[in-house]
Amino acid sequence: MDQPKAAPTFISYAWSSPEHQRWVIELAERLENDGVEVKIDVWDLKEGHNKYAFMESMVTSPSIERILVICDKVYKEKADQRKGGVGTETQIISPELYENVTQEKVIPIIAEVDEEGRAYVPVYCKSNIYIDLSSQDQFEQEYEKLVRNLYNKPMHRRPERGKAPAYINENSISTIKEASINNQLKDAYTRAPQRVKGLTRQFLDEFLLTLKQFEYQSSEDKTIDEIVYNNVHNMLPLRNEFVRFIEQICDNQENLPLDNFISFFEQFYLYTQPNINDDEEQCDHYKFFIRETFIFLVMVLIDKRRFEEIASLTMSSYFIGERQEPMTFTEFCQHTYSLDERRKRRLQNRLFSNSAEILIRERATDRYNKSRIVEADLLLYHISKKFNHNEFEKWFPYTYVYRKGENLSFFTRLQSQNFALEAVKLFKCQSILDLKNYIENQIETDEGYGLVPGRIPRLRDLIPPEKLAVKN
Known part of the structure; x- marks a missing residue:
């Protein structure tokens, strides 16, 4: 059986602090362990590479199907203010580039919220539906949602369309x-x-x-x-x-x-x-x-x-x-x-x-x-x-x-003692022995449709009395 393939994914983030960078790397490692091909600067940007060319290629490359924008306070500020420079600023990808990619490609990932619980989301992707990994209480549930998205296996799938009522x-x-x-x-x-x-x-x-x-x-x-x-x-x-x-x-x-x-x-x-x-x-x-x-x-x-x-x-x-x-x-x-x-x-x-x-x-x-x-x-x-x-x-x-x-299932299963004990109620018998005696002594059934198809089957034709309740 073919294994499902996840969308190759680029992670865009700001170097807000060593703790934040460690959080992002741990997220990337977990996605890799779950079968997702992840592109991130600490693994893929080497000495001598042009950092700006690398980031733009990640956004525009058709081989990259998802971009995870890790949203914290620093990322939002730099994106909204479009600050340039070196260091963490270089991790902010031009909003103009995002305007040219497909809608489902960019997924905001909330890593931090403000004092009132509002997510830090840059203006240019504020309308995108995000995944919130900022809370430990809901992290696992939201992480599953992310992985399902990358594998295109949503929790709620559209059913097959049936016929008109x-x-x-x-x-x-x-x-x-x-x-x-x-x-x-x-x-x-x-x-x-x-x-x-x-x-x-x-x-x-x-x-x-x-x-x-x-x-x-x-x-x-x-x-x-x-x-x-x-x-x-x-x-x-x-x-x-x-x-x-x-x-x-x-x-x-x-x-x-x-x-x-x-x-x-x-x-x-x-x-x-x-x-x-x-x-x-x-x-x-x-x-x-x-x-x-x-x-x-x-x-x-x-x-x-x-x-x-x-x-x-x-x-x-x-x-x-x-x-x-x-x-x-x-x-x-x-x-x-x-x-x-x-x-x-x-x-x-x-x-x-x-x-x-x-x-x-x-x-x-x-x-x-x-x-x-x-x-x-x-x-x-x-x-x-x-x-x-x-x-x-x-x-x-x-x-x-x-x-x-x-053979008909109901009558065949009367060979089971437990099944027969329940079924005796249908014939108002007090015991399996009573039912057995009734089956043995049953008078002939009615003719039904006549000679060609034969008479209506007797109970003993459907369950021979000697087979009644003989199995556990």
Whole structure:
């Protein structure tokens, strides 16, 4: 690996006193030890050399990329008064020469301040941003700043320029409010913890308000499945902010505010239900999105090993509108006819599910990839199968066909005793033995899409009971 190269540097200073000269030489020695090529009179100006020619060559030479002007009281006085003569005066370089060099080439280095703490800086470079080495308290911090400058490795580097935010696109919905709340939440965790609770509610409320902007709008030149698909596509930035929001909570809070999330999904569900005079399919983008949002919530919680909270969300009752009876989380997994039937016929594709294809091919990320989506989908199915005996109260794992026999991380890790001890909570088992017995005695799973892709994988297909908790 190539070593970084520092800018060759000339040090200009006044011989104010032996102590000051020693300070300057020690600075030059330290820079040399840190890999910087330093030019300074005591090393490079020999008997018989023309001192004025040497100094002017240092300023004008293209091989010298930085000039450190060591600023103390004497240097400032001689520079401002443009005194000539011999001795220390010869160390003052003509201000006219500095006017012809690039702006970043000259760096004032403060070696001394006055009684009021003001730096001694010559008039001709007073507007240059300086580095202050006059104080022992901040010397090391300022010295690092100098070395970084010479190596062109600043502490704060400009990030790579990304793409324009989604809300710049005139056809997309702005999620700038959600992004702003996420930024405020990040700051609140370190600076103002008392704001976290309010910002959490504010994000969820704002998310629900933004959903309203995606209400179905008919179009003469677009089919219903195209309109639904476009809405799903435009919802992606909102999904991304939701994932970021959940990650922040998991990284900074011991417990998920479950009541807030239960209320959130209760209100979210209302968007999936059409008005009396509307077509059922006009809410299909909301049906897709609530399923996706719940899956991604579970994926983040799996990633953070927050199994108790997954258990709470999947075992809670959800009270919707004026319904007399509560419902379970399985209601967040609804069939999207416009995508999975109408769009399939129109495009004449042979996919088992267009909505699953969208989720896998268009919504996966590097962190929450295809395998993680499938494992969360199958986990929700098996949780629902254990607790909901009603055929219509099961989570259908639309993405199961994308497993194709591969091992899924969550289920594979159940071989670990520690992991399995935590995961038994998801199935409301009292022990690993209880979970093992359940897996061994599990009745056959549902048919899924039919004969061609095969039945939905059983738990024993995902984690054989004899391998459960066999490793430390």
